[in-house]
Amino acid sequence: MSPWVKLAIGAAAASAALPAAAQTVQATKPETVMTALRDAGYRAMLSKDNVGDPIIKSGAAGVDFSVLFYNCTEHKDCKTVQFYAGFVKKGVTVDAMNKWNAEHRFARVYLDDDKDPRIEMDVDLDSGGMSPGLFKANIATWESLLGEFQKAIDF
Known part of the structure; x- marks a missing residue:
C-alpha cells in the first residue's frame, strides 16, 4: 500500500473518531447547537417553537435568551440561527436604540x-x-453584547 493511501486512510479514521464536542455545529442538527452551548458552560434545552421549528432556551449575563432556528424546510434542515432576548422595560427610546x-x-x-x-x-x-471553537467565540460575543445592552437600558 502506498504511503499516500495509508495517509488518506489514517486521516479518515482520525476524523471519524472525533468526540461529539468536536463535531461541527450545524443548524441542520439542532442537537449540535445545544451541545456546543452546554460545552461552553451554558444551560440549553431543545424544544420546538409555536410553528414547530427547533428552539433552544438558554441564558447568559443574568438574562434568559433563545436560540431560534431559521430557513428551515418542514421544521428541519435549518440553515441559520438567531440569538434573541427580550426585556419588559418601558421608557427606552428609539433614539437610544439607534445610538x-x-x-x-x-x-x-x-x-x-x-x-x-x-x-x-x-x-x-x-x-x-462552523467549528465548535468559532461557535463558542460567537456565544462569547453574544454574552458580551447582551450584558452591554442590559446596562444601556437599565436606567
Whole structure:
C-alpha cells in the first residue's frame, strides 16, 4: 500500500473518531447547537417553537435568551440561527436604540410593538456549519453584547 493511501486512510479514521464536542455545529442538527452551548458552560434545552421549528432556551449575563432556528424546510434542515432576548422595560427610546446600533457590531436592537427592547444576533451555519471553537467565540460575543445592552437600558 502506498504511503499516500495509508495517509488518506489514517486521516479518515482520525476524523471519524472525533468526540461529539468536536463535531461541527450545524443548524441542520439542532442537537449540535445545544451541545456546543452546554460545552461552553451554558444551560440549553431543545424544544420546538409555536410553528414547530427547533428552539433552544438558554441564558447568559443574568438574562434568559433563545436560540431560534431559521430557513428551515418542514421544521428541519435549518440553515441559520438567531440569538434573541427580550426585556419588559418601558421608557427606552428609539433614539437610544439607534445610538446603541451605531456603536455596536454583530447584534441589533429595536423596540417591539409594545415598545419593549429586544436584541438579536444572527449566526449563519449554512454550508456545513462552523467549528465548535468559532461557535463558542460567537456565544462569547453574544454574552458580551447582551450584558452591554442590559446596562444601556437599565436606567
